[in-house]
Amino acid sequence: MYEKRELVRRTMQIVKEIFQKNMQAVSYCKGNMVWRFNHMSGYGLFCFPVRKALQGCVGEDRQIRHHQYHVQAITDQVHIVSGLFCVVSRQEGDDVRGAQGIPYEILVCMSGGMAECIHVYGMRPARLLCRVRGLHEEIYFLEEREVLYIEASHNNVIWHCRGYQVESRDSLKHLEQCLPGEFVRIHRGYIVNVGQIHSICGNEVHMCNGDILTIPMRNSAGTRKSLLAQMEKGLLSPEDMHSYRKLELHMPGGVHFPM
8 A cells, every 4th residue: 555645746746747848658657547637538648638738838937836635545555636736937936825826736546556547627828819900900819718619791700709709800711721720610601619619419510608500511521520520639539448447446436527
C-alpha cells in the first residue's frame, strides 16, 4: 500500500509533466489510462487532444502552485487523489492565495500507485479567434468558445455568440478560408463551431444555445461526415473503454467525475 504522501507526490509530478511543452509519456500512468479535460476525453499515455490543450501552459514565465490535496482510500490498492493547483506568473511570488493565476482542479484514480484515470477541470487561457468590425465601426475581439455559428445575411455576416450577436461586413466564403478547422461550413448560409454543437439529428444540427440549423439534403451525407470527423477528435474510442470498465469493477457505483 502506498502512503498518502507518496500518492500526492506522484499526482504533483503528473501535473508538472502534462503541462510541459513536450509530448513525452507522463510518469506514474498506466498505458491504457483515461484522460478528461473539461469536455474533452481520450486515452493512452500520449492522448494527443488533451495533452495539446494543456501543454505549454507552464514555461519560463509561468509556474504551478499546488495546494489542498486529499487522498481517499477506496480499497487497499485503489485511491482517489483530488487537489487544487494554479498556474501563475513567476512574478506573483510564493503565496498562492494572492496569485492571480489560472485555477485548476484535478482528480486522479490510482490503482497500485499508478494513474488509471485523470480528470483535470479548469479554465484554459481564452483562444482569441479574430477581431470583428461591426456595421457602426465598433470593434469586437471574439474568443473561439464564444462563437456558436456564423450566418450569411445579404452582403454581411452575423456572428451568433453566447448571449449576443455581431453583424459585420464580410462573407462566409472569405471566413471559410480564414477560420480554423473547428469551424465547418454546413450550408451556403452557415458556418458552425463544432465545439458548440449539442447534437446532430438527421440533417439538423442542434447548437448549445438551442438554435437548430438545417443541412441541405443533397449535401447531407458529406457534411455530416465532415462534422462528425471533426467532433470525434479527442473523444474516447469505444473499443478502448476497457480500462474505464475495469476501473468501475474496483469502485461500487462506478467512477464519477465532477462536471
